[in-house]
Amino acid sequence: MNAPTLPRLDLLSVVSRAVPRYTSYPTAPHFSEAVGAKTYASWLDTVRTVGEPISLYLHIPFCRSICTYCGCTTKATRKDGPLRDYAETLHAEIALVAEHMGPAEVSHLHWGGGTPNILPADCLERLVDDLKTRFRFRSDMEHAIELDPRHVTREGAELLARIGVNRASLGIQTLNLKVQLAIGRIQPLQVVRGSFAALRNAGITQINADLMYGLPFQSEADVVVTAKEIAQLAPSRIALFGYAHVPWMKSHQRLIADDSLPGTAERLSQAKAARAALRDEGYAEIGIDHFALPSDPLAVAAAEGTLKRNFQGYTDDHATSLIGLGASSISRTPFGYAQNAADTRSWSRAIAEKHVPIVRGKALEGDDQLRTAVITSLLCNFSVDLDQLACEHGSDPTTFDDDLASLEMFVRAGWLTITGRRVEITQHKIELARVIAAQFDRYLTQAGRHSFAV
Numbered sequence: 001m002n003a004p005t006l007p008r009l010d011l012l013s014v015v016s017r018a019v020p021r022y023t024s025y026p027t028a029p030h031f032s033e034a035v036g037a038k039t040y041a042s043w044l045d046t047v048r049t050v051g052e053p054i055s056l057y058l059h060i061p062f063c064r065s066i067c068t069y070c071g072c073t074t075k076a077t078r079k080d081g082p083l084r085d086y087a088e089t090l091h092a093e094i095a096l097v098a099e100h101m102g103p104a105e106v107s108h109l110h111w112g113g114g115t116p117n118i119l120p121a122d123c124l125e126r127l128v129d130d131l132k133t134r135f136r137f138r139s140d141m142e143h144a145i146e147l148d149p150r151h152v153t154r155e156g157a158e159l160l161a162r163i164g165v166n167r168a169s170l171g172i173q174t175l176n177l178k179v180q181l182a183i184g185r186i187q188p189l190q191v192v193r194g195s196f197a198a199l200r201n202a203g204i205t206q207i208n209a210d211l212m213y214g215l216p217f218q219s220e221a222d223v224v225v226t227a228k229e230i231a232q233l234a235p236s237r238i239a240l241f242g243y244a245h246v247p248w249m250k251s252h253q254r255l256i257a258d259d260s261l262p263g264t265a266e267r268l269s270q271a272k273a274a275r276a277a278l279r280d281e282g283y284a285e286i287g288i289d290h291f292a293l294p295s296d297p298l299a300v301a302a303a304e305g306t307l308k309r310n311f312q313g314y315t316d317d318h319a320t321s322l323i324g325l326g327a328s329s330i331s332r333t334p335f336g337y338a339q340n341a342a343d344t345r346s347w348s349r350a351i352a353e354k355h356v357p358i359v360r361g362k363a364l365e366g367d368d369q370l371r372t373a374v375i376t377s378l379l380c381n382f383s384v385d386l387d388q389l390a391c392e393h394g395s396d397p398t399t400f401d402d403d404l405a406s407l408e409m410f411v412r413a414g415w416l417t418i419t420g421r422r423v424e425i426t427q428h429k430i431e432l433a434r435v436i437a438a439q440f441d442r443y444l445t446q447a448g449r450h451s452f453a454v
Contacts, residue, residue: 021434022379023309024311024330024337032362034360035358035362036359039336040338044101044356047334055109056108059114060111061328062118064078065184068256069253069256071246089351096355109144116146117147117156117160124159125162142166143165143167148171152194167208173212174211175188178217182216192230211238211240211274214245214261215243215261223273224277227278228277231282232281236292237296240278282294301316307380310332327340327343328340340357374386374440377389383423386421390421416436
C-alpha cells in the first residue's frame, strides 16, 4: 500500500497561521480562576524557603496618550494624581509580597507599562527605596526600564541613573511620519537621538531599541530605513516585532483600518529586509526577533546556548521566579503562573483587603514543564533534543511520538530534519519557529486567539 500523499506546504500559508508568541507556556488564554490569592501566596512561601534569586517586574499601566497600535494593558492620564495613587498602592502590594518572600535576593528588576517614566520623580525614588528595604539587590543586578522617547529628558535620565537604572528600552517602532500618524505616535529622529544622548550623558549606556514591521501604511523601504537609522545610534540590543493586530482584545486598534495593513507576503518581506539590514550593521541575530551587539550579554548567552525566554522576550535572566507587581502583571514561579487583576480598581481593592491581588493563573501540571523546555529550546536554538529533555525531566521520550508525527509535512518540505528524536529547523528558521513550537503545545486547540506567526 502506498504511503498517504501529504499536501505541499506553502510558506506564506504556514506563516499566516495564528500561533502564540510563547513568552510563557501554558499561555495566558489558558489561565483560570483555579489559581487565586491563597494558592499564589503558598507558592511565594515555598519560593522563599528555596532561597534562590528572583526577578521583579513592576507594571505601570499609564501613558499620556494611547497609541492605536498598542497591545499593552494601559490607559491615558494627563494628571499626576492617578499616578501618585497608583504608586501608593504599589507600596502596599510590595509589603504584602515581601511578607511571603522575606528579604529575597533580586537579580533583575524591570519596569514596564504603559510608560513608567511618567511617574513623578519622588514616586520612582520612594518605590526603589522601598524595594531596597524589603529585598536584597545584587551588586550586578540588571535594573531595566521601558521608556517613551517623547518623555525622556536630561533631568529624567539623571533621575533614572540615580535610582540605579542601568538598562533602558526605548519604544521607537518606526521613523516614518506617515506610519507614525497612523499609529498616533509622532517622534521624529531628532527626538529619538535626544533620548539616546540624555541617557548616555547620565551614564546609562545599555540602551535597547524596539522596532516594528507590519504597521499601517508601512513599506519594506520604511522598515529598512528605520533599522539603519537606529543602528547608527548603536543601541546594545534591538527588538524587531511584528505588529499584532488583535482588535478583539484591544478595542483602540479598531481605529486602524484593515486595508491599511500590509498583507502576509509584505510582512514577510519587511521582516526579512529589516533582519538583513541589522545584520549588515553588525548586529548578532538572537532567536526570532532580537538583535544584539556581539559583546552584549544577550549575544553571549545565545552563543553559549544559555538563552532564556520570559514575558519580556529573550533574556539572560536565569531566575526561576519572576514576581509581578502592579495591575495586570503576571508572575512566574516553578509551580505555575499567577496574574494580578487587570483593572486598577479591583487590584487596589484586593490589596486594601490585605491579600495579594491574584485573579487567575495556571498551575504547572503533567508534562507542562517538559513542554516548556521543548518550546524554549525551539525558540532559542531552533532545535531540540527530545530524548535529552525527557531524561532531564524524568519522562518517557515516547510521549512526543504523536508530536513528531505531526512534523512530517515540514520534513517532506525540506524545512526540518528529525534524527531519532532530535528536531532541527533547517530552513526558514525565524518564520517557522513559533509554528513548529505550536506542534508541541497540548493546549493550543482548547482556547484563545493569537497573532500571525510572522
